[in-house]
Amino acid sequence: xxxxxFRFAAIGLDHAHIFGQVKGLLExxxxxxGLWTGDPSSAVAQTVKQTWPQFPWVExxxxxxxxxxxxxxxxxxxxxxxxxxxxxxLRTGHHVVTDKPGAISTEQLDEIERxxxxxxxxxxxxFSERFEVPSVTKAGQLVREGRIGTVVQTLxxxxxxxxxRVHLGTGATGRPDWFYDDSRFGGILxxxxxxxxxxxxxxxxxSDGEVVHSAVGNFAHPDTPKMQxxxxxxxxxxxxxxYIRVDWFTPQGLPTWGDGRLIILGTKGYIELRKYVxxxxxxxxxxxxxxxxxxxxxxxxxxxxxxYYPDLVRxxxxxxxxxxxxxxxxxMRLAITAQQKAEKRGFAV
Numbered sequence: 001x002x003x004x005x006f007r008f009a010a011i012g013l014d015h016a017h018i019f020g021q022v023k024g025l026l027e028x029x030x031x032x033x034g035l036w037t038g039d040p041s042s043a044v045a046q047t048v049k050q051t052w053p054q055f056p057w058v059e060x061x062x063x064x065x066x067x068x069x070x071x072x073x074x075x076x077x078x079x080x081x082x083x084x085x086x087x088x089x090l091r092t093g094h095h096v097v098t099d100k101p102g103a104i105s106t107e108q109l110d111e112i113e114r115x116x117x118x119x120x121x122x123x124x125x126x127f128s129e130r131f132e133v134p135s136v137t138k139a140g141q142l143v144r145e146g147r148i149g150t151v152v153q154t155l156x157x158x159x160x161x162x163x164x165r166v167h168l169g170t171g172a173t174g175r176p177d178w179f180y181d182d183s184r185f186g187g188i189l190x191x192x193x194x195x196x197x198x199x200x201x202x203x204x205x206x207s208d209g210e211v212v213h214s215a216v217g218n219f220a221h222p223d224t225p226k227m228q229x230x231x232x233x234x235x236x237x238x239x240x241x242x243y244i245r246v247d248w249f250t251p252q253g254l255p256t257w258g259d260g261r262l263i264i265l266g267t268k269g270y271i272e273l274r275k276y277v278x279x280x281x282x283x284x285x286x287x288x289x290x291x292x293x294x295x296x297x298x299x300x301x302x303x304x305x306x307x308y309y310p311d312l313v314r315x316x317x318x319x320x321x322x323x324x325x326x327x328x329x330x331x332m333r334l335a336i337t338a339q340q341k342a343e344k345r346g347f348a349v
Contacts, residue, residue: 012077104186148266
């Protein structure tokens with residue numbers, strides 16, 4: 001049975017996560033009725049045009065906001081601009097799917113929460129490291145089945161590569177200016193560490209948590225002191241602990257943009273994910289290793305079905321699950337808190 005059709009618009013095309021978002025919505029039967037971005041000359045926007053030349057661009061974003069036939073607005077704008085797009089879309093009657101971070105300040109987050117409550121529409125943050133990674137979906141199934149007992153700790157590593165030739169082609173030479181200014185991208189913890197905060201809460205089954213410690217550093221970019229190339233967070237929630245490390249130090253020799261890893265420690269075993277690459281090992285992505293009293297097991301998870309985008313389509317008719325909606329706000333509030341209280345090291349200002 002085919003998914004029910006729906007109409008969506010893309011407003012703000014500054015981050016490469018827009019490709020996964022648009023692709024996921026199109027695969028669910030969505031009709032992309034228009035695109036707009038503040039910088040149509042950006043590398044991401046130009047790649048969007050090349051990827052989907054059949055979809056129309058508009059000169060004025062209000063033409064999309066004011067279109068009552070559009071069900072949903074998706075955005076991967078500059079992080080600092082996402083809340084403005086979100087609030088305007090909500091208040092003009094559209095659901096919103098936004099790239100992480102969905103907001104970079106508590107003031108922005110509070111305004112989004114008010115707009116969600118007033119509009120009755122949902123706000124979903126695409127934490128792609130959970131929603132678009134089959135090995136994470138499989139690990140969640142194993143944890144829910146009790147394979148490794150009670151989860152007591154997660155260790156999430158989110159290394160990234162500064163020059164992203166994976167998404168933007170071999171000719172890419174650097175990132176846009178906003179990437180080097182924490183007042184626009186939100187800081188490394190608010191930005192990429194939000195993925196790991198989301199996974200910590202999800203795997204431990206907690207609805208909230210506490211930032212015990214956080215730090216950011218700029219160790220390799222003295223000419224751009226507002227850039228943060230390293231960050232760490234220590235979390236706790238109930239009896240569970242979480243450690244997060246994120247950075248921009250992935251060398252060009254790795255065949256993908258980052259060696260994302262997650263280790264989930266339970267009382268009866270543990271799971272390790274090599275999300276994007278098994279270095280000097282098996283080809284492909286989504287490698288899962290599980291160890292319990294019965295021994296060790298390897299699972300290739302590339303073909304595990306994902307449910308984020310099908311769930312979004314169902315939410316258009318029935319609303320986003322209340323617990324999931326609340327987790328979106330909780331994750332971003334924790335990420336912003338970690339960013340605000342972080343110790344600064346190296347060249348960071």
